[in-house]
Amino acid sequence: IPVTILHAGSYKEDCNSYWAQGGVIYRNYRLKKKEEEGGGEDRVHPNEEDGMSQLVDTPQSLVNDIRIASGYTSPLSRSDPIEECTYSSHLFQNNNHSSSKMGRTCPTSGVHWNEDAAWKLACEGPHRIRQLLLGSKDDGHGETHGCVVPFDRTTLPTSGEDDDNDARVEKDGTEDDVLSLCLEASHAAPRIIHHADCTGKAITESITKAAAEHPLIDFVGDAVVTELIKDDSSGGSSGDNAMVIGANVLDKRTNQSTNYYAVHGVVLASGGLAGIYQHSTNPLGFNALGSSVGLALRLEDQTNNNSRNYNGGGNGITSDLEYVQFHPTSLYLPGEARFLLTEALRGEGAILRDAEGRPFAKEYHPNGELAPRDIVARAVFSESQKLVGGGSYGEYVHNAYLDISHRDANWLKDRFPSIDAHLSSRSNPMDFTKEKIPVIPAAHYTCGGVTTDLNGCVVGDVSSTNGSSSGWYRNLYAAGEAARTGLHGGNRLASTSLLEGLVFGASVGEMVAGVGGDASDDAALEGREKVMETMHMARHAIEHRLVMEQHGVNGSGIAASSDDRITNEATAILAHLKSLMWDNVGVVRTPSKLEVAVSELGAIRDQADRMWEERHHGAAAGWEVAALRDAAYAGLAVAEAALANRVSGGAHYVELDEEHSSVDVKEQDSDDEDDVVVARA
Numbered sequence: 001i002p003v004t005i006l007h008a009g010s011y012k013e014d015c016n017s018y019w020a021q022g023g024v025i026y027r028n029y030r031l032k033k034k035e036e037e038g039g040g041e042d043r044v045h046p047n048e049e050d051g052m053s054q055l056v057d058t059p060q061s062l063v064n065d066i067r068i069a070s071g072y073t074s075p076l077s078r079s080d081p082i083e084e085c086t087y088s089s090h091l092f093q094n095n096n097h098s099s100s101k102m103g104r105t106c107p108t109s110g111v112h113w114n115e116d117a118a119w120k121l122a123c124e125g126p127h128r129i130r131q132l133l134l135g136s137k138d139d140g141h142g143e144t145h146g147c148v149v150p151f152d153r154t155t156l157p158t159s160g161e162d163d164d165n166d167a168r169v170e171k172d173g174t175e176d177d178v179l180s181l182c183l184e185a186s187h188a189a190p191r192i193i194h195h196a197d198c199t200g201k202a203i204t205e206s207i208t209k210a211a212a213e214h215p216l217i218d219f220v221g222d223a224v225v226t227e228l229i230k231d232d233s234s235g236g237s238s239g240d241n242a243m244v245i246g247a248n249v250l251d252k253r254t255n256q257s258t259n260y261y262a263v264h265g266v267v268l269a270s271g272g273l274a275g276i277y278q279h280s281t282n283p284l285g286f287n288a289l290g291s292s293v294g295l296a297l298r299l300e301d302q303t304n305n306n307s308r309n310y311n312g313g314g315n316g317i318t319s320d321l322e323y324v325q326f327h328p329t330s331l332y333l334p335g336e337a338r339f340l341l342t343e344a345l346r347g348e349g350a351i352l353r354d355a356e357g358r359p360f361a362k363e364y365h366p367n368g369e370l371a372p373r374d375i376v377a378r379a380v381f382s383e384s385q386k387l388v389g390g391g392s393y394g395e396y397v398h399n400a401y402l403d404i405s406h407r408d409a410n411w412l413k414d415r416f417p418s419i420d421a422h423l424s425s426r427s428n429p430m431d432f433t434k435e436k437i438p439v440i441p442a443a444h445y446t447c448g449g450v451t452t453d454l455n456g457c458v459v460g461d462v463s464s465t466n467g468s469s470s471g472w473y474r475n476l477y478a479a480g481e482a483a484r485t486g487l488h489g490g491n492r493l494a495s496t497s498l499l500e501g502l503v504f505g506a507s508v509g510e511m512v513a514g515v516g517g518d519a520s521d522d523a524a525l526e527g528r529e530k531v532m533e534t535m536h537m538a539r540h541a542i543e544h545r546l547v548m549e550q551h552g553v554n555g556s557g558i559a560a561s562s563d564d565r566i567t568n569e570a571t572a573i574l575a576h577l578k579s580l581m582w583d584n585v586g587v588v589r590t591p592s593k594l595e596v597a598v599s600e601l602g603a604i605r606d607q608a609d610r611m612w613e614e615r616h617h618g619a620a621a622g623w624e625v626a627a628l629r630d631a632a633y634a635g636l637a638v639a640e641a642a643l644a645n646r647v648s649g650g651a652h653y654v655e656l657d658e659e660h661s662s663v664d665v666k667e668q669d670s671d672d673e674d675d676v677v678v679a680r681a
Contacts, residue, residue, distance in 0.1 A: 290634020490650015
């Protein structure tokens with residue numbers, strides 16, 4: 001199947017995954033339960049079932065860790081543990097397609113979590129890692145497609161303090177070179193494989209190189225998707241929604257629009273929307289501006305005859321958008337962009353301290369620094385608000401720091417070279433091996449997104465003459481941070497994001513190709529038959545569309561030199577939007593601030609739409625307007641979902657007290673006032 005990868009950046013590796021520091025979840029085949037009597041504790045081979053029951057790190061263990069982190073407080077539905085397998089429909093706990101929001105709602109936190117998505121990740125994850133990222137030395141198949149990621153390794157037996165907890169297990173000395181496994185917050189076992197503190201870079205470079213060398217994969221750079229193209233004759237028949245047949249693409253270099261058609265479908269994989277916040281760990285550029293969410297919402301508008309009836313993130317084409325995760329520890333230097341300080345630092349023993357050196361994390365949760373991210377983020381945020389040192393009203397001293405200076409300096413620099421390089425390269429260098437580092441939460445990850453089933457097919461409410469029901473958007477898929485499978489609930493467990501992209505991205509590929517999966521899975525077979533039928537319909541629709549374009553209808557080719565005035569206006573409005581999100585839809589939210597956000601973001605979205613529509617009447621709107629438009633749709637959807645949900649859970653924290661709703665919190669307010677003034681002007 002020919003694949004075209006459209007990427008907004010100038011180079012192939014320009015994506016959020018490239019900047020992931022921590023690692024990717026694998027499985028610890030070395031750490032075993034202590035037995036009452038002696039016995040061998042050798043490493044278990046990944047392809048052997050004997051001894052799997054003795055492992056500490058099981059699929060059930062990972063699923064439970066995901067559940068706890070998600071904010072879902074009820075127990076697991078599955079009582080019978082299962083081992084690594086293809087997670088087929090006959091194993092599903094919640095296979096209810098009458099609702100696009102598969103899973104269960106927690107009666108305490110209101111978090112909607114899909115246990116089946118977690119079981120799929122835990123049961124299929126280790127295989128996908130071996131299939132796509134590891135070489136034969138680790139029982140992998142990476143050599144077959146040219147992708148073997150250089151993950152860090154360790155020598156066994158080990159007994160030092162930096163041995164990734166391998167010393168807990170007796171070794172026979174025969175296996176002297178294995179993958180290094182580290183512990184991260186809220187994980188029950190050290191199961192994270194990594195490449196120093198730049199795992200995303202190592203994975204992205206390896207897998208992109210392999211893809212670029214594949215004869216059926218083409219990359220198109222500087223390509224901004226501005227609209228999904230649906231077949232005008234398709235609709236809500238047979239319980240399904242619109243059929244997507246391609247995308248309209250803006251070339252950033254020429255400012256020309258072109259239609260790209262796809263018989264086999266379109267996959268939304270542009271990442272999340274945390275970049276629409278003023279302070280974010282995401283890279284600059286076109287990353288993390290909510291492009292997939294914006295495209296999906298506009299498709300929903302078209303399908304519903306442009307009736308903008310947003311449901312606060314309910315059962316529409318997007319879900320759970322209020323759950324934006326704020327990473328607890330980004331580098332806090334006023335006037336500078338936030339820089340991520342990976343979760344792995346706390347996994348390796350870093351301590352959160354206030355300005356006077358007092359450790360404070362355990363005052364907020366028994367697990368302290370290793371508590372779920374949402375709890376740690378609010379702890380850091382809370383401490384950062386406190387007046388310290390006897391300062392008078394309005395005089396603040398930063399009050400939240402990360403300290404790992406008690407670990408060996410040489411080991412720290414080897415383990416976290418990217419962080420060391422960033423800190424030491426500043427005009428006023430900082431040394432994290434000797435001093436505590438100022439930290440603050442920053443927008444990091446989107447737990448919700450475009451609603452999909454476990455095969456990556458986009459689902460949502462279908463409008464028809466008979467009312468509204470749930471169905472598929474045919475030929476449209478989503479994977480990775482762009483998608484909402486229900487895996488994360490209200491808060492993401494550390495290092496699940498890269499594995500999620502592998503597991504659910506692979507499922508999309510196999511669904512489209514009609515391969516893989518469980519041959520006895522009737523539901524999967526039915527789904528594949530449906531996909532094949534849709535492809536035949538899409539081919540005819542595309543052929544008809546191409547004939548129309550030859551006669552000047554719905555064609556490509558809109559081009560104009562971008563106007564600096566319009567570009568500057570779009571850039572200023574986007575800066576204002578980011579400040580608006582940070583000030584009103586941040587770590588701690590109030591109904592009154594959310595109402596302000598919804599009102600202002602609605603106006604910004606309408607303005608962005610007008611600016612883009614003027615392009616079709618000769619105005620020279622460029623990619624900056626496209627970026628603003630995506631961010632406006634995504635931002636409004638987040639604010640509406642947050643306003644509609646008054647129950648605090650996971651990363652969505654609402655303060656309902658009237659006295660708090662009227663108090664401006666300094667750290668949550670924008671510290672770049674000049675940007676706000678320019679934007680509002």
